[in-house]
Amino acid sequence: MSKPPAPTAHYRPETRLVHSGTLRSQYGETSESLFLTQGYVYNSAEECEARFKGEDPGFIYSRYSNPTIAMFERRMIELEGAEAARSAATGMAAVTTAILAPLKAGDHVVASRALFGSCLYVVQDLLPRYGIETTLVDGLDLDQWQRAMKPNTKTFFLESPTNPTLDVLDIPGIAEIAHSGGARLVVDNVFATPIWQSPLALGADVVVYSATKHIDGQGRCLGGIILSSEAFIAEHIHNFMRQTGPSISPFNAWVLLKGLETLAVRVRAQTETAARIADVLASHPKISRLVFPGRADHPQAALVKKQMRGGSTLVGLEVKGGKQAAFRVLNELKLAKISNNLGDAKSLVTHPATTTHQRLKPEDRAALGISEGFIRFSAGLEHADDLIEDLTAALEKA
Numbered sequence: 139m140s141k142p143p144a145p146t147a148h149y150r151p152e153t154r155l156v157h158s159g160t161l162r163s164q165y166g167e168t169s170e171s172l173f174l175t176q177g178y179v180y181n182s183a184e185e186c187e188a189r190f191k192g193e194d195p196g197f198i199y200s201r202y203s204n205p206t207i208a209m210f211e212r213r214m215i216e217l218e219g220a221e222a223a224r225s226a227a228t229g230m231a232a233v234t235t236a237i238l239a240p241l242k243a244g245d246h247v248v249a250s251r252a253l254f255g256s257c258l259y260v261v262q263d264l265l266p267r268y269g270i271e272t273t274l275v276d277g278l279d280l281d282q283w284q285r286a287m288k289p290n291t292k293t294f295f296l297e298s299p300t301n302p303t304l305d306v307l308d309i310p311g312i313a314e315i316a317h318s319g320g321a322r323l324v325v326d327n328v329f330a331t332p333i334w335q336s337p338l339a340l341g342a343d344v345v346v347y348s349a350t351k352h353i354d355g356q357g358r359c360l361g362g363i364i365l366s367s368e369a370f371i372a373e374h375i376h377n378f379m380r381q382t383g384p385s386i387s388p389f390n391a392w393v394l395l396k397g398l399e400t401l402a403v404r405v406r407a408q409t410e411t412a413a414r415i416a417d418v419l420a421s422h423p424k425i426s427r428l429v430f431p432g433r434a435d436h437p438q439a440a441l442v443k444k445q446m447r448g449g450s451t452l453v454g455l456e457v458k459g460g461k462q463a464a465f466r467v468l469n470e471l472k473l474a475k476i477s478n479n480l481g482d483a484k485s486l487v488t489h490p491a492t493t494t495h496q497r498l499k500p501e502d503r504a505a506l507g508i509s510e511g512f513i514r515f516s517a518g519l520e521h522a523d524d525l526i527e528d529l530t531a532a533l534e535k536a
């Protein structure tokens with residue numbers, strides 16, 4: 139590398155998404171290079187020794203780091219306003235590491251019950267197997283967070299907006315409760331995206347992303363990232379990831395790095411489309427409930443205004459007639475594709491009760507508002523009118 143990346147923290151997010159973290163080789167390439175290498179060679183045994191001792195800042199092995207991965211991490215650090223980051227092979231590798239790495243047997247975790255299915259597995263099933271106690275709360279109820287706090291509580295974990303019902307949790311309020319009891323708050327910011335919400339600025343200690351979603355945004359590869367303070371990454375994450383190896387591939391990091399360049403443009407356009415769909419369908423006779431953060435009728439509309447800069451690329455729709463009617467809508471859609479993914483350039487539609495949340499007991503799904511007629515619609519980059527025509531035609535047949 140010819141020189142270290144130029145500082146970009148003083149620029150606005152859109153500019154940081156294009157320029158932050160860029161390292162140029164001696165060839166002066168415009169587009170960031172893909173360093174598809176496992177290892178690095180040293181000029182001397184002394185240089186190699188110095189690198190292993192941490193006295194020379196170069197790369198050692200791509201399980202630890204890699205120039206392309208470092209560019210992705212630096213761009214995310216500057217976007218999020220974090221001090222440090224480590225990327226991972228998937229969003230779940232990032233979530234699991236962020237929660238598990240700092241804990242030991244005897245510790246206690248409090249988490250919102252409204253979690254993506256695999257995150258719920260980590261908290262509810264995996265942690266207790268290693269002697270880490272967990273309590274699930276209704277994330278909307280600050281009293282429940284407060285009452286769940288114990289002397290051994292180390293971590294609070296939540297996602298907001300929640301998957302799939304798009305409830306918005308009070309991040310500053312929950313952070314305050316966590317901190318008053320000496321715990322840290324970890325926020326899964328996948329649904330909000332870094333464009334609409336900055337959990338660290340709202341009081342969270344750690345932010346995690348499935349970069350598989352909006353950050354790639356074109357359905358190509360999986361990835362994840364943990365962002366926090368230098369101290370948290372150095373003390374809890376860095377060595378854990380080096381030794382256990384849930385590392386991202388340099389190729390995937392490169393795809394995600396290039397995805398970041400268009401993130402703001404895509405998320406804004408997809409949110410505008412989602413808002414138009416929500417406005418058109420809110421009073422549709424075949425829909426019994428519609429949830430969209432950004433609409434005045436959202437159950438936490440005041441909180442959305444306070445802690446988010448924009449709504450969502452997703453709309454939650456409850457179709458009258460339960461599972462049969464919901465399946466009919468999914469099967470009738472021509473443009474939006476049936477998929478459990480989200481944040482893609484292609485509009486995707488999911489039936490959470492039979493896919494992402496099928497593992498939950500029916501009564502737990504009902505408590506979370508995931509009824510048999512509930513559909514999650516992830517707006518893509520198609521023209522909003524084409525999507526509205528597709529949805530209204532499918533609803534006619536439901």
Ligand SMILES: Cc1ncc(COP(=O)(O)O)c(C=O)c1O
Nearest residue numbers: 228229230254301328348350361
């Ligand atoms: C909220 C949320 N967190 C985490 C994940 C896990 O991400 P990944 O599929 O990249 O492991 C997902 C989706 O899969 C998600 O929707």
